[in-house]
Amino acid sequence: MIEIQNIEKHFGDNHVLKNVSFTFEKGKTNLIIGESGSGKTILIKILIGLHGMDSGTVLFDGVNFNAIKIKEQRRLRQEIGMLFQAGALYDSMTVEENIMFPLSMFTEQTEEEKLERVNFCLKRVNLEGKNNLLPAELSGGMTKRVAIARAIVMQPKYLLCDEPNSGLDPKTAIIIDNLIQEITKEYNITTIVNTHDMNSVMEIGENIAFINHGKIWWTGNKDELLNSENKELNNFVFASKLFKRLKQEDEKC
Amino acid sequence: MIKLLHHLGLYIIMMKKVISAPEKWSIFRKQLILEMEKVGLNSVGIVIVLSFFVGAVVSIQTSINMSNPLLPSYLVGLASRDSLILEFSPTMISLILAGKVGSSIASEIGSMRVTEQIDALEIMGINSASFLVLPKIIAAVLFFPFLIIMSMGVGMIGAWIGAIGATDITTADFMYGLKYDFNAFYITYAVIKTIFFAFIISSVSAYFGYHTKGGAIAVGKASTTAVVASSILILLFNYLLTDIMLS
Numbered sequence: 001m002i003e004i005q006n007i008e009k010h011f012g013d014n015h016v017l018k019n020v021s022f023t024f025e026k027g028k029t030n031l032i033i034g035e036s037g038s039g040k041t042i043l044i045k046i047l048i049g050l051h052g053m054d055s056g057t058v059l060f061d062g063v064n065f066n067a068i069k070i071k072e073q074r075r076l077r078q079e080i081g082m083l084f085q086a087g088a089l090y091d092s093m094t095v096e097e098n099i100m101f102p103l104s105m106f107t108e109q110t111e112e113e114k115l116e117r118v119n120f121c122l123k124r125v126n127l128e129g130k131n132n133l134l135p136a137e138l139s140g141g142m143t144k145r146v147a148i149a150r151a152i153v154m155q156p157k158y159l160l161c162d163e164p165n166s167g168l169d170p171k172t173a174i175i176i177d178n179l180i181q182e183i184t185k186e187y188n189i190t191t192i193v194n195t196h197d198m199n200s201v202m203e204i205g206e207n208i209a210f211i212n213h214g215k216i217w218w219t220g221n222k223d224e225l226l227n228s229e230n231k232e233l234n235n236f237v238f239a240s241k242l243f244k245r246l247k248q249e250d251e252k253c
Numbered sequence: 254m255i256k257l258l259h260h261l262g263l264y265i266i267m268m269k270k271v272i273s274a275p276e277k278w279s280i281f282r283k284q285l286i287l288e289m290e291k292v293g294l295n296s297v298g299i300v301i302v303l304s305f306f307v308g309a310v311v312s313i314q315t316s317i318n319m320s321n322p323l324l325p326s327y328l329v330g331l332a333s334r335d336s337l338i339l340e341f342s343p344t345m346i347s348l349i350l351a352g353k354v355g356s357s358i359a360s361e362i363g364s365m366r367v368t369e370q371i372d373a374l375e376i377m378g379i380n381s382a383s384f385l386v387l388p389k390i391i392a393a394v395l396f397f398p399f400l401i402i403m404s405m406g407v408g409m410i411g412a413w414i415g416a417i418g419a420t421d422i423t424t425a426d427f428m429y430g431l432k433y434d435f436n437a438f439y440i441t442y443a444v445i446k447t448i449f450f451a452f453i454i455s456s457v458s459a460y461f462g463y464h465t466k467g468g469a470i471a472v473g474k475a476s477t478t479a480v481v482a483s484s485i486l487i488l489l490f491n492y493l494l495t496d497i498m499l500s
Contacts, residue, residue, distance in 0.1 A: 050372055077378035088369040102377050105277055 001026045002047065002158060002190050007056030009042060009214075016042055018214045020056070024192050029181050029204040032194045034211040035236060040194045041085075043211065044162055047192070048080060049073060060158065078106055081151030083161040083180075087143040089135040089150070095122070096131035099150045106154065121149040125179060141172035145179070152183055159183065159191040165200055177203045198237060201225065210236065264460050270382035271390070271456070284388040292354050292389060292455070293396030297403070299353060300346055304337075304404040307345070308411025309418075311336050312427075316420040326422045330430020333412035335439070342404040343443040344491050347450035350397065351483040355458035358389055359479035362462030363472040371463070386459040390452060397451035398444045405443070442498050449494060450487050457483045 002024040009017035016039045024030040032040045045051040047058055049065060058065045060076060068076070089098050096118055103114045122128055125145040135143060144164055151159060161180060165173035181204045184191040195201065201208065205222035210233050218233045225237060226246070275281035312333045319328055362385055365371050374381040409431060416422045461479035465471050 045372075048376055050375060074378035074380070077376055080376060082373065082376040084369045084373060086368060088373040090370055090373075091364075091368075104280060105377065105379060 001061055002192065003057075003059040004043075004047065005057040005059070007043070007046060007058075008054040009039075009046060009051070010054055016214050017046070017053070020211070020214070020216055022209045022216060022219065024190055025207050026190045027184065027188045028191070028206040029184050030190070030192045030207045030209070031201060031205045032192065032209050032211055033196060033201055033205075033236070036196060038211050039214045040196075040211055041162060044160055044192065044194045048077065048082065048160060078102075078154060079157045081154065081156035081159045083144065083147050083151050083159070083164050085163045085166050087135070087147040089138075089143060089146055091135055093135075094131065095127070095133050095135075095138070095146050098135070098146060099153050102150065102154050117153060118149075121153050124152070124183070125149045140167050141169075141176065144168065144172075144176050148176070148179060148183070152187070155187065157189055159189050161191070161193045161195075163195055163197075164193060165195060165197045170199060173197065173199060174203060180204065201237075212236070260460075263464060264457075267382050267386070267460055267463060268456065270380060271386045271459075273380060273383045273387075275383065275387065276379060281388060284384075285392055288388045288392035289396050291357070292392045293400060296350060296353060296400060299349065300400050300404050301407050303346065303349060304342065304408040305411035307341055308333065308337060308408030309415030311341070311408075312412035312416040313419045316416060316422060326426045327430035327433060329416050329420070329422050330412070330427040331433050332430075333416070334409060334431050334435075337405050337408040337412065338439045338443055342401045342408060343446040343450065344487065346401055346404045347397070347447060347454065347487050348484055350400070350450075351454045351458075351487060352480050354393065355454045355479050355483045356476040358455060358458040359462035359465075360472055360476040362386070362459055363465035363475040366463065366465045367468055367472060382463060386456070386463065389459060390455040393451040393455035394448055397454075398447050401443060401447045402440075405440075442494075445498065446491065446494050449490050453486045453490065454483045457486060 003022075004024075005021050007017050007020040009015075020039075020043060032043060034040050042051060046053045046056075047065075053066075060079075063076065065073060065076065089095075090101065093101065096115075099118045099121055100114050103109055103117060107114075109117070118131070119128070122130060125148050127142060127145050127149065130138075130142070130146075135146070138146060159180070164176050164180060168176065177200050180191060180193060183189070193200065193204065202222050202225075205225065208218075208220055208222065208225060209216050210218040210230070212232050218228060218230045220228065225233070228234065228237075312329055315332045315336075316326075316329045319326075319332070362371075365385070371381045371385070374384060413424070413427050413431075416427050417424055458479040461475040461482065462472075465475040
């Protein structure tokens with residue numbers, strides 16, 4: 001479980017996060033949704049210490065991330081798997097080397113053991129046999145899947161995904177969403193997905209925080225989302241004609 | 254001035270992170286070998302070509318300027334030797350390496366920054382500054398002195414070929430000049446200067462790459478700024494070190 005309490009963040013005069021508090025539950029896919037520029041990415045970067053905050057607390061299973069020493073923060077980070085928007089695979093390494101990298105850095109496993117784990121992760125993301133490809137040879141969906149494999153190779157307790165579907169076609173996006181949800185259930189981890197994709201929200205949104213102009217305006221799950229009376233949330237959710245029509249049909253029924 | 258102090262502060266903070274024990278020595282060793290190849294071995298060609306031709310030009314120009322019957326012809330060898338050892342090899346080659354190696358370091362690290370690869374390292378719990386920059390600094394500091402010594406040798410071969418090919422100086426006169434009143438400390442001085450320059454090139458370029466913000470244009474800008482800043486610092490330290498060590 002990850003808890004954030006009263007997070008404040010300014011960039012000069014720009015107040016990007018205003019007293020943000022939320023609990024990301026273990027074993028669930030927790031979603032942070034909102035428009036572009038609403039403060040989602042900065043929130044996720046604050047969570048993992050890539051950006052500082054003006055005030056507030058981030059608790060990883062009760063451990064205050066900002067109150068522990070840098071060495072302890074690094075150790076805690078080894079329990080976090082992160083899926084970046086563009087994958088962030090290391091260009092000079094093959095798929096296998098990318099996934100094996102955290103194992104080589106932090107474990108004393110033999111080459112055979114590491115390879116076995118890499119192959120297991122590749123199989124888990126349906127990319128068996130792609131070991132020797134370079135990131136430049138991968139499609140967008142494959143890049144995301146390799147990034148997921150790298151994120152789970154150390155069996156993390158927390159999985160953070162920054163817009164995992166950006167740049168993907170709807171079918172591939174659903175595959176990635178389902179993969180994230182399956183992994184969350186399988187390993188009983190705390191997963192946070194930062195997205196503005198409503199298809200993702202309806203697919204995997206078990207615990208959702210809607211962020212707008214730096215504030216959390218609404219929290220709930222995907223079933224509660226469509227029936228919410230929250231004006232800001234409705235403006236965001238029903239911006240798409242498809243969702244507007246769905247709601248109208250739902251109301252008629 | 255404030256901007257300069259800001260950069261200096263960030264540079265010191267980065268170097269504090271860089272100078273720390275590697276997370277895993279076996280990976281560090283692999284990276285160091287890779288960096289030696291990228292930073293050092295890949296520069297051998299350009300150093301040989303430049304040193305040879307500059308050596309040849311130095312000897313031709315020296316002989317033209319010394320075409321006086323009162324001046325002994327062996328002076329061409331002596332002047333070429335001292336020019337190459339004292340200035341051309343350590344300083345000029347370092348300036349060229351600032352362009353080649355410095356821009357490569359800044360753009361490599363800058364690209365990693367803008368594509369979130371550095372963030373990915375940090376998330377894994379890796380000290381990204383130390384992981385990426387330390388092997389480059391050590392590789393440069395270890396390898397550049399060899400490049401510079403090689404440049405001196407090749408430059409002198411170029412000077413000899415230039416002298417005997419374009420002027421009427423004999424090989425014996427040239428060789429006599431090369432050996433005449435040789436001060437071995439000049440080599441030490443050149444190597445010490447090179448070590449300083451290698452540190453400047455690798456760390457300053459890494460600093461600009463590491464602090465890149467934005468996209469592809471920012472990477473290009475970081476690369477250019479790294480070369481300019483390294484070159485200015487090389488010239489400044491050249492003056493300071495020469496003043497300290499030779500005056």
